[in-house]
Amino acid sequence: MADPVIAEPLKLQISYAITAIRDQGFVEQRVMIAAAGLEHAMWQRLFVRGVLTRAEYKNTHLWPAHAKLRKVLEEINVAVSIDRNHLPAMAAFADEMRRRTGKVWDGPSVVTKVRNYMVHPEEDQRELYRIPGLVTEVWVLARHYLSLLVLESLGYRGPHQNLSKIRGMAGEVEDTPWP
Numbered sequence: 001m002a003d004p005v006i007a008e009p010l011k012l013q014i015s016y017a018i019t020a021i022r023d024q025g026f027v028e029q030r031v032m033i034a035a036a037g038l039e040h041a042m043w044q045r046l047f048v049r050g051v052l053t054r055a056e057y058k059n060t061h062l063w064p065a066h067a068k069l070r071k072v073l074e075e076i077n078v079a080v081s082i083d084r085n086h087l088p089a090m091a092a093f094a095d096e097m098r099r100r101t102g103k104v105w106d107g108p109s110v111v112t113k114v115r116n117y118m119v120h121p122e123e124d125q126r127e128l129y130r131i132p133g134l135v136t137e138v139w140v141l142a143r144h145y146l147s148l149l150v151l152e153s154l155g156y157r158g159p160h161q162n163l164s165k166i167r168g169m170a171g172e173v174e175d176t177p178w179p
Contacts, residue, residue: 094109
């Protein structure tokens with residue numbers, strides 16, 4: 001029988017993943033559900049497993065959301081760079097943010113920034129829609145990240161569909177990135 005301390009959080013993570021992957025509702029809702037699932041996965045992997053203390057996890061200056069997301073993805077060997085061929089709107093946004101801030105922007109940076117534009121009213125909402133396709137691409141990348149975190153949590157190794165690719169051949173699969 002599965003350990004209930006692990007099994008219950010994994011059920012919740014799977015529930016978020018299923019809801020985020022479905023093509024129902026507004027894309028903004030799907031981004032926010034995926035972000036909630038990613039936050040849950042980050043909490044489980046970083047705090048519950050003892051990688052960060054509660055104070056470290058809650059310190060958003062030391063550990064902003066994009067840094068926590070990047071850490072959990074890199075731990076399972078998931079690429080965090082933005083594929084310009086598959087996610088051109090995200091790449092354009094990342095380029096623009098690099099020009100504004102002087103910092104390199106990757107998938108976790110863009111996913112968390114766009115989520116923040118949606119959730120925090122003080123952010124400029126126009127940023128979401130200035131680049132056509134940005135919100136949709138953030139959704140597909142966030143659902144991809146979340147699905148990989150669930151698959152790895154379940155111990156799955158083998159072929160899977162890359163949910164960040166919205167162009168390509170139907171049925172195309174790739175191996176999981178972890179050993």
